[in-house]
Structures are given as C-alpha cells and as structure tokens.
Amino acid sequence: MKTFVPRMSVQQPEQPEGYKEKDSDGNVLYCKLNKSLYGPKQSGRMMTDLGKLKWFLGMSFATGKDYNKVNQKYLENFLDRFRMLDCHARNTPCDPSIVITYTVESDVLANANLYREIVGSLIYIMTGTRPDICYAVTKLSQYMSKPTKAHLNAAIHVRKYLKGTLDYGLRFDKSDEQMNLMGFCDSD
Template identity: 50%
Template sequence: MKDLGELKSFLGIQFKTKDDCIVISQKQYFEKVLEKFDMKDYKPRVSPCEVGLDKDEDVSPIFNDPRCYREIVGSLIYAMVATRPDLSYIVIKQSQKMSKPTVRDLNVAKGVLRNLKETLDYALELRKSNGPVNL
C-alpha cells in the first residue's frame, strides 16, 4: 500500500477536509454533464421540477432517441446517490420512464440539468459526532 496523501478527488467527487467536517461536491462532474448534453448556455432554473408534475398528464410523442434520455437520467442518478439527495424525487420519477420516454420527459430531465447549473456550488458537509444522535 502507498500513501498518496489527502484525498482531493475520487470518481468525479471533490473532497475538502476541514477541522470538524469533510465537504463533498461534484461541481466538476456537473460541469462535464452540462457540456456533454449541450446545456451550458441554457438559463439556470431554481427548482428541479414543476409543481403538479404528476397531475399534468398530457399526450406527448415518444422521444425518438431514448438513449440520450437514458444517459441524462443515468448521470442524474449518479449525482443523486453521491452528493445530491435533494434530487431524489424527480430523478426517481424520471427513471420510471426509461423504457419509452416522451418529448415531455426529455424536457423535464433537461429542467433538472438546468437546476444543476443553478446549484453547481451545492455540497454536503459531513460533521463529526460525539455520540448517537436522537431524532
């Protein structure tokens, strides 16, 4: 085994060590995802999805390139699991549409990418604990 020093980056996740916590973020990963799907120049969005997304069931044509949609949702799943649990609801909803995504589903997924652009600097802080936490 070889000591490579303090962990700075691993699998697209950046780590910063402070006195009492570790901060993890995926800013560089998000920038690459936005570039990959040509979303860098789009206007940022404050929320990841619209209110009443489940209730609004309009008829939308099947998207002709489901692979693109699956790649977007797969990228969002990795972000959700690693550092962005706030995206869980919308990403899980979008992952349910993987077999036959519609144009509307693609637009919703792109809205989540626009939200990533707005929240690039979000990070998780993992703090030390002196014992068990009572909820």
C-alpha cells in the same frame, strides 16, 4: 527425526525504545510503516501515502477541523456533454406541475437514447452527492422504456437546476452532541 519449535507469542505493536508513546495531548502515537514487511511480491508497492484525499471518481473532497465536504465535479462535464453550460438556472429540481406533466398526452420520442443517457447520468449524480434531486430522478426513471417529449422537458428542467447549484454538495459536520432517533406511528 522431527524437532518441534515452540510457537512465538504474537505481541501488540509497540513503539521502539527511545520514541515517545504519547503526544502532549495524551494521544497514543504509532509508527508509520513505509513498506510491507511480508506478503505478495507487490507488497512493496502497497504502502504509498498519497496525502489527503482530494479527488476520487469525479468527486472533490475537502476536510476541515470539524467537517468533511464532498462535491461532485462531474456535473460540469455532464452539463458540457449535453451543451447546457450556458442555460438559465432553475430554483427547484422539478417543475411544480410535474404530476401533470406525466399524465398529459405527449408524443413518444423517436429516439429514446438521449433521454436514457440523461437519466442514467442523473442517477449517478443523485446517488453520489445530490440527494436533493432524488424525487425528480425517480419519477424520470419510471419512463425509460417509452419516454415522451414531456419527460425530456422534465429532465432538462433537472439539468437547469443542477446548473444553478453546481457548488452544492454533502457536508458532514463533527458534533459532540448525541443524536437521538425518534419514531412515530399511528395507533390505528
């Protein structure tokens, strides 16, 4: 003989009796769960609080009251790997004559592996925290199959720029203003 048990209704989590439900500013307070209650056998190890995020994948994170900042510490390792820590810094990510550099005849590199390593590392840096080198890296990545000495010199120029801007990063500021997106088009 089968017996049927009525289903329990699922309730929203609530504070246990005797705990404050709101702080002095009126914000709703929640209980922090120190361990998983059920699930797979590793659920007891899944609720570790490591504190504020400081390092992740070679990037440092800093938070303030009104901002979050991401900076890539991988740059120092990158410059050290290619022995560029003592180089002279540049002010721009690419040489102003970069268009001429790609059209000028130059000898093809005998071993393109160094060039590919540099550009691959630059792509990682660009996508992580440095959109300021996007144009130069995009141009350099177009010549991965047959790079020339001129392309290698342009890649060295980008590395020298990174040397001078090691402390640059992305900063996200909190703003109470509403952002408006504007677009324009040509009627022709």
